[in-house]
Amino acid sequence: TQLLEQSPQFLSIQEGENLTVYCNSSSVFSSLQWYRQEPGEGPVLLVTVVTGGEVKKLKRLTFQFGDARKDSSLHITAAQPGDTGLYLCAGAGRSSGSARQLTFGSGTQLTVLP
């Protein structure tokens, strides 16, 4: 059983379209991070959200942490081919776990077609 469920698993869209990726859990996390990973490389940290209800923007990317700190979303506006990659959410500080042990979602493979 995945502690963090990501959806959709695969997403293929045209350049210029908008999209949202969801990360849901029944567990409460102290913080949640979003990463993007290219093939054969390590995940690159995009953002950390800490406060329930928090919204952070990174250029065309908008990240939101749910009020109950159990879920998060990533919205990309006007997607570009350079946004292509595997998007991973990861929770830290789960109520029954260590703050330094990240629990990862299964990932969303995004392909943006030119």
Added chain:
Amino acid sequence: KAGVTQTPRYLIKTRGQQVTLSCSPISGHRSVSWYQQTPGQGLQFLFEYFSETQRNKGNFPGRFSGRQFSNSRSEMNVSTLELGDSALYLCASSLILGRTNTEAFFGQGTRLTVV
């Protein structure tokens, strides 16, 4: 500031052999975690070291072990390799943000292939 450095980038080993992977964290980071990434299971936590002590361990067999040195560099070892150990092994260097928050920065990983 240099990022997380993992060596080697690629390894091919035979079943039954053992392997040692190395990780140098970001300067000043004292927490190092290891993760295994496979297509079927995704990213799974192996263990975490902080101040040369293993603090947390994931659900992996005892063939997987690690250690951390006084300069925070870490190594992980896998003994008696199995085909299923083929994976991308990722090291994360963590900045501790208070008591309950962690921000992890990953290396490029070591691609291990067991034949």
